[in-house]
Amino acid sequence: MKFKKKFGETKPRIPTASLPDVIFQLILFFMVTTTIKVYDVKVRYILPEAAAIEKIENKRLVSYIWVGRDGRIQIDDNIVQLDDIVDIMYRKRQENPNVIVSLRIDRDSKMGIVIDIQQRLRKADALRINYSALQKL
Amino acid sequence: MFKRRKRAEAEIPSASMADIAFELMIFFLVATTFDVDTGIGLVLPPAAETTEQVKVKQSNIAKLLVNAAGEVLLDGELITVPQIRETIKNKIKQNPKLIISIKTDRETSYSRYIEVLDELKLAYNDLREEYSLRTFGKSFKDLTRDQQEEVKKEIPIRISIAEPEEVK
Numbered sequence: 001m002k003f004k005k006k007f008g009e010t011k012p013r014i015p016t017a018s019l020p021d022v023i024f025q026l027i028l029f030f031m032v033t034t035t036i037k038v039y040d041v042k043v044r045y046i047l048p049e050a051a052a053i054e055k056i057e058n059k060r061l062v063s064y065i066w067v068g069r070d071g072r073i074q075i076d077d078n079i080v081q082l083d084d085i086v087d088i089m090y091r092k093r094q095e096n097p098n099v100i101v102s103l104r105i106d107r108d109s110k111m112g113i114v115i116d117i118q119q120r121l122r123k124a125d126a127l128r129i130n131y132s133a134l135q136k137l
Numbered sequence: 138m139f140k141r142r143k144r145a146e147a148e149i150p151s152a153s154m155a156d157i158a159f160e161l162m163i164f165f166l167v168a169t170t171f172d173v174d175t176g177i178g179l180v181l182p183p184a185a186e187t188t189e190q191v192k193v194k195q196s197n198i199a200k201l202l203v204n205a206a207g208e209v210l211l212d213g214e215l216i217t218v219p220q221i222r223e224t225i226k227n228k229i230k231q232n233p234k235l236i237i238s239i240k241t242d243r244e245t246s247y248s249r250y251i252e253v254l255d256e257l258k259l260a261y262n263d264l265r266e267e268y269s270l271r272t273f274g275k276s277f278k279d280l281t282r283d284q285q286e287e288v289k290k291e292i293p294i295r296i297s298i299a300e301p302e303e304v305k
Contacts, residue, residue, distance in 0.1 A: 019155035027162050036171075048251040052258035053175045062174060102174055105247055111203075112243035114250070115301045122184040132176040133251055 040077055043068025045106035049136040056130060061100045063092050063126075069106040071113055082116055089124035104132040177254055182297060199228055199237045200299075203253055205244035218249075221256035226263055233292075240299035254296070261294050268292055 043066050056062055065085070066074040073080050075088055092099050101121060105114060121129065201221075202210040209216055216224060229235050237257060241250055262277075269277040269288050277288060 016152040016155070019152070020158040023155055023158040023162070027158075048248045050177055050251055050255040050258075052255050052262055053177055056174045056176070056178075059174065100178075102176060107246075107248040107251075109247040110243060111241040111245040111247060111250055114247055115241070115243060118181055118298065119301065122181050125184065127181040127183065128178070129181055130174070130176040130178045131251060131254065132174060133255075135175065136255075 039064065041066055041074065042077075042079060043070070043072050043074050043106075045069060045104060046108075047104060047132055047134050048107040050131075050133040051136045053133050053135055056100060056102065058100075061096060061098050062102050062130075063089075063096075063099050064102045064104055065117065067103070067105040067109055067113060067117070069108055071109070073113075073117070082120065085117060085120040086124045089121055089126045093124060093126050098128070099126055100128045100130055101126050102130045102132050177251065177258055179254070179296060179298075182300075185300060193236060197232065197234050197236055199225070199235055201237055201239045201253065201257075203239070203241045203245050203249060205242040207246060207249040209253060218252050218256060221253060222260045222263070225257060225260040229260070229264060229292075234295075236295040236297055238297045238299045240301075243301075257296055258294075261292065265289070265292050 045066060045068050064075070068074070073082065073085070075085070080088065089099075089101065103114070103117065118129070121127070200210075200212055204210070209218060209221065211221070211224060225237065239250075239253065239257075265288050266277045268291055269275060269280055269284070272288075273280055273284055277285065280288065
């Protein structure tokens with residue numbers, strides 16, 4: 001007895017028209033699930049400029065301290081007092097021993113506040129710092 | 138009478154639409170930049186109470202003072218900010234163990250401090266560049282990572298922040 005093949009006359013095809021939709025779905029998924037840490041900066045500052053600046057290669061290590069032109073200090077979304085810095089930075093250093101503290105200080109600040117912050121960072125043993133500056137042209 | 142010719146149904150090939158979408162995605166991936174953090178890196182000296190004081194020979198220290206008016210004193214001599222780079226370079230060449238100690242007044246402006254620090258960094262960068270040209274015959278930025286580390290070890294950045302005076 002002979003069996004007759006029923007199919008084979010037409011080539012079966014996978015419809016590819018909706019592939020881009022699948023990919024867009026992918027893009028959308030990644031766009032929605034990606035979170036970027038963005039700080040809400042509450043102080044006003046303009047960074048100084050420097051020529052010999054370097055990039056911080058590892059952004060995960062960085063923790064920021066902002067100092068506005070009115071002398072207010074912000075760490076992680078909060079305005080803090082000078083004396084709070086030791087505790088906050090000490091905790092950060094325990095979480096992450098290699099923390100780099102990026103100081104974003106307004107260019108018109110006086111060194112007094114910078115020295116005060118540095119002294120507290122030394123107390124908290126957070127010694128790697130970075131004076132945030134823009135590229136001077 | 139005209140007879141309408143029957144045509145085969147036209148179709149736009151849509152198989153490569155996915156590739157176009159990918160292309161788009163890659164373009165945006167590449168074109169997006171996050172603002173990179175740039176600045177002048179420094180390591181603070183450990184807190185004074187926790188470590189014993191290390192004695193350094195006076196001849197190995199270059200004292201850089203910046204006063205409230207923004208004037209710079211290097212070892213007691215008044216110099217201008219653009220002079221710092223060359224002066225420090227010569228001093229380090231004469232004494233590779235030189236430590237530069239920066240001290241500022243509380244009233245000194247931060248931007249002046251950054252200017253001074255920038256000059257120092259430029260001086261060190263120049264020295265590293267010279268060293269890498271001498272030993273490897275290549276510019277510092279063209280060296281491999283290991284070679285760069287070697288140059289960095291050979292010419293370490295010795296900038297120290299002087300202990301500020303107690304504020305009453």
